[in-house]
Amino acid sequence: MRATHSIHGGIHPVEAKALSAPGTVLDAGIPDKLVLPLSQHIGRQPEVIVEVGETVKGGQVLALGDGPMSVPLHAPTSGTITAIDDRAVPHPSGLTNRCIELSCDGNDDWVALEGLANWREIDRTALISAISLSGVAGMGGAGFPTAVKLNSPATQPIRTLIINGTECEPYISADDTLMQIDAPAIVEGAEILAHIVNAEEILFAVEDNKPIALAAMQEAVDASESNCRREVMSFPTKYPSGGEKQLIEILTGLQVPSGGLPAHLGIVCQNPGTAVAVREAILMGKPLTERIVTLTGRALNKPGNYRVRLGTPISHLLAVTAFDPKDNQRLIHGGPMMGFALESSDVPIIKTTNCVLVPTEQELPTPPPAQACIRCGLCAEACPASLLPQQLYWYARAKDQEQLEKHHLFDCIECGACSWVCPSHIPLVQYYRAAKGSIVDTRAEKTRSDRSRDRFEARQERVERELAAREAQRAARRAAAQKKAEQGADDDPIAAAIARAKAKKQTAEDPLGAPAGNDES
Amino acid sequence: MSFIETQPLLAALIALLGLGVTFGAILGFASIRFRTEGNPLADQINQILPQTQCGQCGYPGCKPYATAIADGDAINKCPPGGQETIDALADLLDVESMTLDAEHGEEKAPKVAYIREEDCIGCTKCIQACPVDAILGAAKLMHTVIADECTGCDLCLDPCPVDCIDMIERKTGIQHWRWELPSDNLIASDRAAA
Numbered sequence: 001m002r003a004t005h006s007i008h009g010g011i012h013p014v015e016a017k018a019l020s021a022p023g024t025v026l027d028a029g030i031p032d033k034l035v036l037p038l039s040q041h042i043g044r045q046p047e048v049i050v051e052v053g054e055t056v057k058g059g060q061v062l063a064l065g066d067g068p069m070s071v072p073l074h075a076p077t078s079g080t081i082t083a084i085d086d087r088a089v090p091h092p093s094g095l096t097n098r099c100i101e102l103s104c105d106g107n108d109d110w111v112a113l114e115g116l117a118n119w120r121e122i123d124r125t126a127l128i129s130a131i132s133l134s135g136v137a138g139m140g141g142a143g144f145p146t147a148v149k150l151n152s153p154a155t156q157p158i159r160t161l162i163i164n165g166t167e168c169e170p171y172i173s174a175d176d177t178l179m180q181i182d183a184p185a186i187v188e189g190a191e192i193l194a195h196i197v198n199a200e201e202i203l204f205a206v207e208d209n210k211p212i213a214l215a216a217m218q219e220a221v222d223a224s225e226s227n228c229r230r231e232v233m234s235f236p237t238k239y240p241s242g243g244e245k246q247l248i249e250i251l252t253g254l255q256v257p258s259g260g261l262p263a264h265l266g267i268v269c270q271n272p273g274t275a276v277a278v279r280e281a282i283l284m285g286k287p288l289t290e291r292i293v294t295l296t297g298r299a300l301n302k303p304g305n306y307r308v309r310l311g312t313p314i315s316h317l318l319a320v321t322a323f324d325p326k327d328n329q330r331l332i333h334g335g336p337m338m339g340f341a342l343e344s345s346d347v348p349i350i351k352t353t354n355c356v357l358v359p360t361e362q363e364l365p366t367p368p369p370a371q372a373c374i375r376c377g378l379c380a381e382a383c384p385a386s387l388l389p390q391q392l393y394w395y396a397r398a399k400d401q402e403q404l405e406k407h408h409l410f411d412c413i414e415c416g417a418c419s420w421v422c423p424s425h426i427p428l429v430q431y432y433r434a435a436k437g438s439i440v441d442t443r444a445e446k447t448r449s450d451r452s453r454d455r456f457e458a459r460q461e462r463v464e465r466e467l468a469a470r471e472a473q474r475a476a477r478r479a480a481a482q483k484k485a486e487q488g489a490d491d492d493p494i495a496a497a498i499a500r501a502k503a504k505k506q507t508a509e510d511p512l513g514a515p516a517g518n519d520e521s
Numbered sequence: 522m523s524f525i526e527t528q529p530l531l532a533a534l535i536a537l538l539g540l541g542v543t544f545g546a547i548l549g550f551a552s553i554r555f556r557t558e559g560n561p562l563a564d565q566i567n568q569i570l571p572q573t574q575c576g577q578c579g580y581p582g583c584k585p586y587a588t589a590i591a592d593g594d595a596i597n598k599c600p601p602g603g604q605e606t607i608d609a610l611a612d613l614l615d616v617e618s619m620t621l622d623a624e625h626g627e628e629k630a631p632k633v634a635y636i637r638e639e640d641c642i643g644c645t646k647c648i649q650a651c652p653v654d655a656i657l658g659a660a661k662l663m664h665t666v667i668a669d670e671c672t673g674c675d676l677c678l679d680p681c682p683v684d685c686i687d688m689i690e691r692k693t694g695i696q697h698w699r700w701e702l703p704s705d706n707l708i709a710s711d712r713a714a715a
């Protein structure tokens with residue numbers, strides 16, 4: 001095996017992965033109702049093409065992608081559309097967003113699906129569009145439409161495909177489970193992905209705390225054929241090794257430049273769940289309608305990895321996992337490091353939900369109040385992106401956007417390592433998230449105001465031009481009248497009539513007589 | 522004996538005068554040769570103003586107010602810009618920041634105009650009022666606002682004879698939500714969320 005490299009910083013929080021018993025998948029069943037938010041990915045919301053009252057089958061398209069940065073949404077089972085309205089969705093804001101409610105009939109009838117068995121002969125654009133039409137969006141967390149990530153321009157050839165099975169965040173074992181039970185499917189999915197991006201090598205990355213998954217992946221690679229050089233790589237467990245840029249450095253020793261993308265180094269990373277979803281989309285024509293979710297935490301009596309239909313309300317899953325509310329006061333979407341608290345269990349599982357954490361108070365205590373920064377520098381030691389979290393914190397408080405950008409705020413991957421080590425319990429990441437948001441807003445407002453300035457000035461100019469033209473016209477008319485008066489009655493009446501007609505015609509032809517509204521075109 | 526030795530004072534004076542004239546000439550030439558168009562300070566100020574063009578500052582648009590600030594007017598008269606703009610102006614002009622002058626209005630969330638199309642009679646009055654040409658329509662035909670161009674200045678409301686224009690909040694919904702800066706008195710905050 002090739003040597004791996006180490007990254008700056010990182011931490012070793014309690015892993016607690018055994019709690020969810022990686023390696024076994026349980027079935028969460030079909031609830032009475034599914035709630036499907038239209039936005040389950042980064043990018044534009046798809047357009048609904050079904051109506052309330054319509055009966056649908058599993059796999060049927062409910063909403064169509066609107067442009068390249070949008071993916072469609074499919075029915076996870078058969079039933080009737082009973083509502084299309086705004087509901088609570090898993091989002092840190094706790095705000096509502098447009099959702100489709102599907103009342104399941106329990107029959108789980110599906111539309112006929114058709115795959116592309118001869119994918120090796122099919123052109124990459126056709127494969128990418130098949131992936132997009134199957135609604136696949138990155139399942140590792142961010143939810144970037146997979147098709148967009150695969151569609152790198154010809155000027156940026158991809159050499160290496162990395163299947164990121166690091167899963168470094170504590171508690172979560174969904175990818176571990178998938179690798180243990182379905183390694184051949186991951187390997188085949190990776191093969192399809194490598195074919196699409198025309199990669200020469202595929203690296204399967206697994207942290208060394210997952211020996212069973214590692215062995216399963218190695219076995220699946222050994223048992224299959226490939227045109228690519230393939231390697232299963234394992235490296236020491238450390239949080240957050242699974243960050244895209246961090247993982248690339250661990251595997252290749254290369255650093256993705258600040259503000260750059262892995263594609264700039266000829267690398268693309270995909271999650272094992274995404275690889276399986278791509279395989280199903282291509283080989284079977286099956287859209288993304290379910291996923292493995294780690295349901296864990298000591299407030300659950302039956303934690304584990306469950307196969308869950310998208311849209312399943314978390315309240316249903318709490319019942320399935322025998323939730324004991326006695327000692328619990330928080331519900332977390334995602335893991336303990338990067339997840340966010342949910343306000344209610346009335347929100348559905350979406351494409352990016354890899355974990356729902358339901359801890360007891362002893363297990364994950366509510367953090368004590370934040371104290372003043374003592375400038376200990378532990379945060380800088382822990383930061384995997386080699387940033388200066390303490391400086392960023394001061395600048396975020398001072399709202400100094402210039403300094404924040406100078407100190408590479410946008411390279412922060414929001415891993416929470418700095419907050420985790422901070423002896424003063426300062427919620428550092430929240431400062432960075434807020435600062436990023438306000439910088440993004442400031443940039444957008446600046447573009448907007450620049451455009452308004454141009455439009456305002458263009459309009460000023462036009463108004464002035466019109467005024468001047470009208471003034472000139474008035475002056476010309478005045479001069480003509482004066483001339484006529486001077487010439488007096490002894491003038492030739494016929495010539496005078498011609499002059500009058502000419503003057504009239506000229507005024508009629510003048511476009512400036514038209515209403516201002518015509519300038520709008 | 523040279524002139525410098527006989528008349529040192531006069532010589533020094535002549536030398537200084539000569540230097541003065543030479544550099545004066547260079548400066549004078551440079552000021553003509555490298556003259557910048559318009560008023561650079563006013564332009565810099567105008568870059569900061571929000572370009573809503575609403576006139577709440579008492580001037581007919583942001584640029585006139587920018588010129589007025591460059592000439593010494595107060596920096597706290599622009600409600601759409603709010604505190605952020607005042608701070609940025611104070612920073613640029615190196616003066617003490619102040620709070621918004623309430624006489625000119627209060628800071629509000631950005632809005633866009635929305636024409637209730639079924640009520641619009643196509644009078645074109647709003648088009649004439651709009652400082653950024655954000656309204657489309659022709660006489661006696663329904664009008665509509667290009668939401669991306671509308672600055673939310675309110676100027677089209679008054680001229681509308683049938684009151685069919687509403688101002689709605691521009692940044693609503695989940696896409697516009699942003700994390701809040703934790704409050705400064707350092708209260709307990711959700712660590713899992715942070």
Ligand code: SF4
Pocket residue numbers: 372373374375376377378379380389390393418421422423424425426428
């Ligand atoms: S770890 Fe916390 S207390 Fe220490 S320097 Fe960083 S922010 Fe300050």
Ligand code: SF4
Pocket residue numbers: 379382383384385386387388389411412413414415416417418419428429432
């Ligand atoms: S959250 Fe950002 S600043 Fe903090 S350790 Fe992670 S990358 Fe560094």
Ligand code: SF4
Pocket residue numbers: 570571572573574575576577578579580581582583584586598599600601602
């Ligand atoms: S008050 Fe209105 S017109 Fe005046 S500077 Fe502010 S946005 Fe521009």
Ligand code: SF4
Pocket residue numbers: 633634650651652653654655656666670671672673674675676677678
């Ligand atoms: S549409 Fe109305 S509110 Fe919007 S910029 Fe024009 S006049 Fe102002």
